Amino acid sequence: MIKVEDLHKVFGELHAVNGISEEIRKGEVVVIVGPSGSGKSTFLRSLNLLEVPDKGRILFEGIDITDKKVDINRHRQRMGMVFQHFNLFPHKTVMENITLAPIKLKGIKEVDGKKRAMELLEMVGLPDKANTYPSKLSGGQKQRIAIVRALAMDPDVMLFDEPTSALDPEMVGEVLEIMKTLAREGMTMVVVTHEMGFAKEVANRVIFMDEGVIREQASPKEFFENPKDTRLQEFLSKVL
Ligand code: ADP
Ligand code: MG
Numbered sequence: 001m002i003k004v005e006d007l008h009k010v011f012g013e014l015h016a017v018n019g020i021s022e023e024i025r026k027g028e029v030v031v032i033v034g035p036s037g038s039g040k041s042t043f044l045r046s047l048n049l050l051e052v053p054d055k056g057r058i059l060f061e062g063i064d065i066t067d068k069k070v071d072i073n074r075h076r077q078r079m080g081m082v083f084q085h086f087n088l089f090p091h092k093t094v095m096e097n098i099t100l101a102p103i104k105l106k107g108i109k110e111v112d113g114k115k116r117a118m119e120l121l122e123m124v125g126l127p128d129k130a131n132t133y134p135s136k137l138s139g140g141q142k143q144r145i146a147i148v149r150a151l152a153m154d155p156d157v158m159l160f161d162e163p164t165s166a167l168d169p170e171m172v173g174e175v176l177e178i179m180k181t182l183a184r185e186g187m188t189m190v191v192v193t194h195e196m197g198f199a200k201e202v203a204n205r206v207i208f209m210d211e212g213v214i215r216e217q218a219s220p221k222e223f224f225e226n227p228k229d230t231r232l233q234e235f236l237s238k239v240l
Pocket of ligand 2: 040041042161162
């Protein structure tokens, strides 16, 4: 579904992503871990061109989205993104937050958009929050709404950047549960997280990034039980 070829992203002197080649297959759940500043977010944001690569190509279902002639907005709509800090529109209700993009960008009829929104709100256990404003929600609820908002665009792949890092501990579980449900339903997912339990349980593949490169990747079992890279061994000894 996504093929990355020799991706580079430079900020001034800093090589944040320093030559990554990678493939994400349809239905895969790929978890990316690594120390802070290792380029995880930059890599993830490059996948939908929130960061424009300095070098390399990104093929989305065979189409090179780094090609200037490609309409990136059309492709971006097919990749849902969930951030650490929710990024909900504060002056809009939950329902408006969810239906805005489908109605405006995809031309979905309001009645259909609302119907789909209610189905998704049921799925995340928040059907009673449709008319609530984000400020009235807990962090966990906000993140569940942010996931629903991304899903309302009916994306082919979901990108998560530390979706539980800003949450109080007691709210982490409710968000991970939704992500597990999505994974079970076959959603293609790329997840940057520090939740090693999630990686062990849900990932098809775990990737370790350090200093802008992928130093190791393996099945969760192999990754956690038999890490080969010394930096990965050191990292795991700190986080496990
Ligand atoms: P991670 O998500 O693994 O913590 P990031 O991808 O956010 O790492 O950052 C990788 C490196 O690039 C860090 O050193 C960070 O400070 C730097 N960086 C990220 N975004 C920018 C930016 N917009 N401008 C300058 N430096 C940046
Ligand atoms: Mg990050």
